[in-house]
Amino acid sequence: MIDWLTFIPRAVIQGVPLMYGSTGEILTEKSGNLNLGTPGIMYVGAISGVIGSFLYEQSCGGAAENMNGFLAVAIPLICCLGGSALMGLLYCFLTVTLRANQNVTGLAITTFGVGFGNFFGGSLIKLTGSEVPSIALSATSNFFRATLPAAENMGWFGQIFLSYGFLAYLAIVIGILASVFLKRTRRGLHLRAVGENPATADAAGISVTSYKYLATIIGSMIAGLGGLYYVMDYANGVWSNNAFGDRGWLAIALVIFTIWRPAVSVLASILFGGLYIMYLYLPTGMDNLAVKELYRMIPYIVTIIVLIITSLRNKRESKPPESLGLPYFREDR
């Protein structure tokens, strides 16, 4: 039987990168930009944070005592946000200003971003000429993983709700804030209008270009945090190439799963996090190793089934933003 007390925290930990990725992508898609570059942007966010904190740890001699807790968290955070914002900016420049095809641009960003992450992950030590065997930022990671001191004494409650680093809670907060923003604020309404029908929004005096730029860049920054969480919290500050895997694509799939609602994506991400590690908990027969590989299909098959079901229901609410994937060119009407 599944041990829920260990399963739920692990599902949450798996879910947090997906939460960041899908919230960022929802915000982006609400502006009409289908950013397939998110997987790459998450890599860039992760490696930017790693580069920042690697340089900081090196300058402190790698000893935790010399490090300032605030700087140890702030430097990777700022690097991560900066790196992913630049990627979002590049995407916007190509698709909004230069009106390039969104799918192709997104895939190019992903190729570049994943390559960028793996390249610097694999070459950072050589490039900086330092003498450590591998990138293991355990001192920085400890700051990211710090939990409330009382959490350990609170039994199952502490284990399920209080055992995570601050980035996990930030993900939930951002998800809820994004939901409120889209549903309850004027700017959120404007953003949705831009995604649904940019020509009408333009006629109503909303600046389509600036909404698209801002939504995509902020969305990219949120997605980038998912990569940072993965390295600093989940992986204990150890970078290994391609370890982040396909989580970026799953995050994009989650956007459809949640029908473009960030608050739902918080729960759905945890659910997917659970599906992601389900294979470790399902019973296997004699041939256990091979069957586990089949179990790992579960999240993808569930996504496919959800895709099919949403297309079958064909309700208005479950439709993507009307202009998703299309460039807007004012003079083209």
Next chain:
Amino acid sequence: MKADAKKKEPLIHITRRKDVSLLRSIVIRAAAIVLALIVCALVTTFLTGENPIDVFGTILSGAFGTPRKMWVLGQEMAILLCVSLALAPAFKMKFWNLGGEGQILMGGLAAAACMILLGSKVESGAMPQWLLILIMVVASIGAGALWAFIPAFFKAKWGTNETLFTLMMNYVATQLVAYFVILWEVPKGAGKIGIINQSSEAGWLPVIGDYKYLLNIIVVLVLTVGMYVYLKYSKQGYELSVVGESERTANYVGINVKKVIIRTMLISGAICGVAGLLLVGGTDHTVTTTISAGRGFTAVMVAWLAKFNPLGMIFTTFLLVLLSRGANEISTVFSLNKSFGDILTGIILFFIIGSEFFINYQIHFRKSHKPEAAAAVPAEDPHKEALEQILRDAETAAQSVSKEETK
């Protein structure tokens, strides 16, 4: 007044070019590639400290340095081109087949399955080699086509989002391959299959002369010409481009859109299956979860950059493969990570994607207003004349309507 005029007329304004001359588009693309190469060289210099001119030398020697390297270049081009050919008809139909990876994997898996399960029959002489290869061809094509058929069916029937569907099918295929790799692993616990039928070479595609990669290159060249003819001169090729331009038009002129979607995707998946067959039967003689090595995605960009023209794709694959082979050489020489090639590929893609804008659109800068000219013009609304014309037109129209009504 002057400030007003400036406010009304933005600094730049952009119009779509009506007709794009071939020369112009070639010049702009070439300029973009040159710029991209310069940026690539600068990035390389920044990271390795090598003189930018030498960087190009290293890239070229990585691609053409030895006959072996040139064969590898040809082989890499052939496989990437094969996948791009597969994706082109789907994209031309505006069906975003991002499932190339999965379709290649399934083709490769099917070929490997035949080699493993039927290899012993060839060894014992119960089955001739040509029959096994024939079975492999059919199985690979079938498996690739099946993997493309599933999303195509749901797209045609219920409009299910194909971008994500095909994407997810990649991971299902990856896990399926992972499952069989463990099932067939040699020796047990190795986590990989290793070279299949090493001694008997059963199911290995024939080698022409001494050139291991020649067969792959010939097969892909034939496919290239075939796809060019199919897209340009066949009725089916025309139908899929009509569906891509406008599904409504296609419906109106009596094209069965569902049939076209499914048929085109079957072709797309089948050719991906061929790529898997060439990889497993022709070069690797084994199957792993990473045989396609991201080609399913790179091919999307190759096909798009060449505007789905198979002959143009030869050039775009050449460019990308050249760069990635060269980057490989750079990372070997400077003992850097192999992903360096992806960074350079990304840079060159950004430039070419961006250059499309300058081919399709024209930028007009605001003409500088001479101060005295602005003062000489009376303070009159520049749109006044046009507005009056519109009003006059409206009046005449209204009059004619009322006349008709009185009739």
